[in-house]
Amino acid sequence: MTATVPPRHDLAQEPMRDPGETGGLHRVLGHRYLLRLMVRREIKARYIGSKFGLAWSYINPTVRFFTFYFVFGIILQRGAIPHFAIHLFAGMVIVQFFTESFNAGTRSIMANKAVASKMPVPREMFPVASMLVSLYHTGPQLVVLLIACLATGSFSPDLVGIGAALLAFAIVLLLSTGMGVMFSVINVLFRDFTRIVQTLTQMLPFTVPMMYPYTLVAERFGGIPTIYHLYLFNPLTEAVLLMQRAFWITTVSDRDVREVNEAAGVQVFDGSYGPPNFPNHLFERGFAMLGVSILFLLLAQWVFRRLDDRIPERL
Amino acid sequence: MVTSIEVDDVSKKFSRHYTRTLQQIMVAKAKRKKTRETFDALKNVSFTVEQGEAIGLMGLNGSGKSTLLKCIMGVMRPDEGTIRVRGRASGLIATGAGFHPQMTGTENIYMNAAILGMTAAETEAKFDDIAAFADVGEFLDTPVGNYSSGMFARLGFAVAVNVDCDIFIADEVLAVGDQPFKKKCMKKMEEVRDSGVTLFYVSHSAGSVRKMCERVIVLEKGEVGFDGKAGAGIRYLKYDDDEGSDSENANDI
Numbered sequence: 131m132t133a134t135v136p137p138r139h140d141l142a143q144e145p146m147r148d149p150g151e152t153g154g155l156h157r158v159l160g161h162r163y164l165l166r167l168m169v170r171r172e173i174k175a176r177y178i179g180s181k182f183g184l185a186w187s188y189i190n191p192t193v194r195f196f197t198f199y200f201v202f203g204i205i206l207q208r209g210a211i212p213h214f215a216i217h218l219f220a221g222m223v224i225v226q227f228f229t230e231s232f233n234a235g236t237r238s239i240m241a242n243k244a245v246a247s248k249m250p251v252p253r254e255m256f257p258v259a260s261m262l263v264s265l266y267h268t269g270p271q272l273v274v275l276l277i278a279c280l281a282t283g284s285f286s287p288d289l290v291g292i293g294a295a296l297l298a299f300a301i302v303l304l305l306s307t308g309m310g311v312m313f314s315v316i317n318v319l320f321r322d323f324t325r326i327v328q329t330l331t332q333m334l335p336f337t338v339p340m341m342y343p344y345t346l347v348a349e350r351f352g353g354i355p356t357i358y359h360l361y362l363f364n365p366l367t368e369a370v371l372l373m374q375r376a377f378w379i380t381t382v383s384d385r386d387v388r389e390v391n392e393a394a395g396v397q398v399f400d401g402s403y404g405p406p407n408f409p410n411h412l413f414e415r416g417f418a419m420l421g422v423s424i425l426f427l428l429l430a431q432w433v434f435r436r437l438d439d440r441i442p443e444r445l
Numbered sequence: 446m447v448t449s450i451e452v453d454d455v456s457k458k459f460s461r462h463y464t465r466t467l468q469q470i471m472v473a474k475a476k477r478k479k480t481r482e483t484f485d486a487l488k489n490v491s492f493t494v495e496q497g498e499a500i501g502l503m504g505l506n507g508s509g510k511s512t513l514l515k516c517i518m519g520v521m522r523p524d525e526g527t528i529r530v531r532g533r534a535s536g537l538i539a540t541g542a543g544f545h546p547q548m549t550g551t552e553n554i555y556m557n558a559a560i561l562g563m564t565a566a567e568t569e570a571k572f573d574d575i576a577a578f579a580d581v582g583e584f585l586d587t588p589v590g591n592y593s594s595g596m597f598a599r600l601g602f603a604v605a606v607n608v609d610c611d612i613f614i615a616d617e618v619l620a621v622g623d624q625p626f627k628k629k630c631m632k633k634m635e636e637v638r639d640s641g642v643t644l645f646y647v648s649h650s651a652g653s654v655r656k657m658c659e660r661v662i663v664l665e666k667g668e669v670g671f672d673g674k675a676g677a678g679i680r681y682l683k684y685d686d687d688e689g690s691d692s693e694n695a696n697d698i
Contacts, residue, residue: 141447141449141496141531141611142447144531146448146451146529146530147529147531148519149516149517149528149534150519150523150528151519152519163559163564171545175545175548242543244541244543245542245543247520249542250519250534439521439522442520442521443459443460443521
């Protein structure tokens with residue numbers, strides 16, 4: 131019956147292929163269209179049914195900023211640090227990008243069970259999509275941050291600062307993709323990781339110099355090089371410092387520095403771009419962390435490849 | 446003839462205990478019980494399929510049909526042996542996968558088609574066919590969460606049967622959907638088969654397998670029990686006994 135019908139496609143030239151050869155981050159790039167649809171769906175789904183819709187992306191960070199401003203700028207009066215709310219918020223933007231994409235990435239394969247267990251798509255796609263969704267939501271926060279910077283009246287951004295911000299984002303983008311890729315598959319095999327990662331990311335904001343100034347860390351641990359270096363070896367610490375280099379220190383004017391130091395009666399704050407407000411070799415450290423993030427992503431991909439085959443039977 | 450699928454000595458093992466806590470594992474270890482038990486989901490399965498063949502895959506529940514199809518699709522990889530396919534494999538295997546209840550029918554059609562491997566242009570070109578086949582009318586702009594279960598299933602089927610592929614896998618019973626829709630689906634699958642696409646059809650209904658396929662592969666506990674003419678395969682499974690009473694359901698899947 132079918133033999134009389136000519137072949138639908140001329141497949142004779144087409145090579146036989148191994149259907150199982152579907153995974154790998156490089157193949158995710160071949161599925162850009164599906165990736166785009168997945169990201170768009172997640173973005174739309176978040177505020178679906180709410181009357182304000184995407185406005186929530188602006189309302190939430192704005193409220194958060196004013197809370198910081200009220201607590202740290204008015205109640206606590208962190209005199210030694212001018213524009214402390216921006217100091218905190220600049221770090222918060224990048225830390226939140228990381229924690230959101232790490233958390234969502236870890237859950238991503240479980241959340242897309244139906245597709246992951248039935249369709250031959252590269253499963254790295256799910257954590258990558260989670261990262262892109264988190265990146266998208268960082269946009270409105272950056273807008274709020276920029277408005278806050280401009281509101282200080284002394285914001286003077288420079289090219290080096292823009293480079294610092296880009297470097298911070300590159301580090302966190304690669305690192306959080308690696309974390310998502312690695313833990314999405316581990317989470318399928320050991321479901322406890324959803325909670326472990328949650329606990330970990332709740333701790334993270336306190337391990338980076340945003341609620342407290344870097345100068346305090348240098349002061350406390352400067353004499354104990356091991357702790358000091360360990361503290362700085364955290365790629366997130368570096369990303370936060372780079373963000374502060376881009377947005378916070380550029381809002382600090384000479385007058386701010388003078389006022390702070392006069393009020394304290396001693397030289398407690400420098401206000402310059404170099405040390406002591408930032409560690410030595412800020413940018414060298416940044417590029418080193420970028421390298422670490424790339425290596426970590428490669429390691430995550432290796433782990434994923436090794437465990438990927440066990441995903442469908444465990445979902 | 447062009448070979449479409451080549452399955453060579455494929456085996457796949459599954460473990461029986463996946464969801465145990467650390468405590469349970471420790472207790473089992475202390476009692477010197479096995480902490481790991483496996484069984485063969487597929488065992489030394491081999492066969493070759495030519496392009497354009499229509500194959501009925503039969504067997505009791507748990508005989509390994511879905512595992513085999515997942516290996517052919519490339520969702521799973523066999524522990525041993527090799528599988529080679531030519532062209533794109535798709536079909537009624539993940540109908541409705543990726544459907545978001547709060548998105549409209551149209552949005553879900555694009556999403557689902559992309560998951561099944563179609564590009565934006567292909568979906569665009571087929572969109573009218575898909576919409577006509579689903580026949581949900583103005584509900585296309587309604588979130589699919591508000592669909593009746595029949596409409597939801599119809600939309601999933603409509604996308605799946607319209608995917609342009611070289612190997613069509615039908616691993617789902619039409620449990621939902623009314624009689625006219627079932628008839629429409631069977632007709633569409635016959636069309637797909639007659640267009641020269643390789644068809645893999647999983648069913649427990651002897652009547653519809655006889656109608657759709659000329660060859661039957663029967664799996665028994667993961668092994669190929671029978672591979673040959675459809676009629677003989679159905680007799681091998683002893684499914685022909687009740688075919689008389691089944692005749693009015695012949696259109697069923």
